[in-house]
Amino acid sequence: MQEKLNSLEKEIRLALKQAQDPAQLEDLRIKYLGRKGAINRLFKELAQLPPEGKKAYGEVINRLKNTVAGELNSRLEGLKVGSKNEFELLLPGKIPPVGHLHPLTKVFDEIVTFFKSYGFTVETGPEIEYDWYNFGALNMAKDHPARDMFSSFFIKEDLLLRSHTSPVQIRTMEKQKPPVKIICPGRCYRYDAFDASHSPVFHQVEALYVDKGVSFGELKWILGEFVTYVFGAQTRYQIRPSFFPFTEPSGELAVGCMVCGGTGCSVCGSSGWLEVLGCGMVHPNVLKNVKISPKKYSGYALGMGVERVAMIKYVIDDIRVFYNNDVRFLAQF
Ligand SMILES: [Zn+2]
The missing domain is CATH 1.20.1280 (Monooxygenase)
Incomplete structure (x- = not known):
């Protein structure tokens, strides 16, 4: 046992x-x-x-x-x-890849930060707008030929996806007496083919400054500051005449082509210059439409496509890369 x-x-x-x-x-x-x-x-x-x-x-x-x-x-x-x-x-921990801001977001933030530092406040508005705010109040009556500049997505006869952020300027001036010093960042929509230089959805930042005695000289000054801040102090720029129904006189800001350095190439259309933004003094009819006296007040307005600014800044020749979500592209910023 x-x-x-x-x-x-x-x-x-x-x-x-x-x-x-x-x-x-x-x-x-x-x-x-x-x-x-x-x-x-x-x-x-x-x-x-x-x-x-x-x-x-x-x-x-x-x-x-x-x-x-x-x-x-x-x-x-x-x-x-x-x-x-x-x-x-x-086991040693798995470190997830760290993300960072999208190049468009970076440029967007940069533009907004610049204007905020000069006393502009941020205003936003609806992306579905009335015809009046998108066109009528901005000195573009129903039959105005300049409406063709904005190939818009209409939802109903009087309702559309805003084709620029200018309606926010109108809405703000309606509820606020001068001084008005605002920027309007946001998404805009146009009936454009999605190609190297167009996107049906894009981003804008507009600035508006209305007060007593605001002059074109002030506009010229802030544009110079803007170029230095976003593109660098060495960047050449010019302000040349243009046309917009809602500004008079109107101008556009162009910077020296970053690709050819001004000698002319396919990117700048051999001109040596790249257009950055449109601007001008607020048209008296626009002020009248929001019951601000153009005799007493004046103002400047400017507006830019964020994609366009980013393309010039980073020398990108195809707008579609911003939306393709290709990490090889995004990781460079
Ligand atoms: Zn060039």
């Missing part, structure tokens, strides 16, 4: 050592501690022994039973602690 007990104990210890997972331990528990297991069979054999041996061997078998149960439990606990979770905790 004693021999049998010894070899069983050896066998159990070896089996416990070799068990690799909880399922194997469970098999061992059934094999040795189960109702029909090896240890219970020993108890049955105990019945055959003379009374004096019963007690002694009973105790030994009981001890073995408890030892085996204890070992099984501690092995099971050990397997749990040493499981995959702890192993993973010990």
Whole structure:
């Protein structure tokens, strides 16, 4: 009997050592501690022994039973602690790739920061607009030929997706008497083919300053500051005449072509200059439309496409790269 007990104990210890997972331990528990297991069979054999041996061997078998149960439990606990979770905790952490701002967002923020630093406040407005705010109040009656400059998405006869952020200027001047010094950043929509230089959805920032005695000289000055801030102090620029129905006189700001340095190339159409934005003195009719007297007040307005500014700044020749979400392009900024 004693021999049998010894070899069983050896066998159990070896089996416990070799068990690799909880399922194997469970098999061992059934094999040795189960109702029909090896240890219970020993108890049955105990019945055959003379009374004096019963007690002694009973105790030994009981001890073995408890030892085996204890070992099984501690092995099971050990397997749990040493499981995959702890192993993973010990591995070096996975560092996710860090994102950064989209180039358009960066330029957008830069423009807004520039104007804010000169005392302009940010105004926003709806992207679905009335014809009056998008055109009428801006000195473009229903039959005005300049409406063709803005190929607009009409929803109904009188309702459209705004084709510029100028409606925000009108809405602000309606509710606020001069001085008005605002910028209107936002999304605009035009019925343009999606090609290298057009996108049906794009971003604008417009600035408007209306007060007593605001002059073209002030407009010229802020444009110079703007060029220095966004494109750098060495950048050449010119302000040349243009036409917009809502400004008089009207102008446009152009900077020296970044690609050819001004000698002429395909990007600048051989002119050596790249147009950045349109500007001018607010047309008296626009002021009248918002019940501000053009005799008492004057103002300047300017507006730019954020994509256009970004394309000039970073020398990008295709607007579509901003929307393709190609990480190889985005990661460069
Ligand atoms: Zn050029």
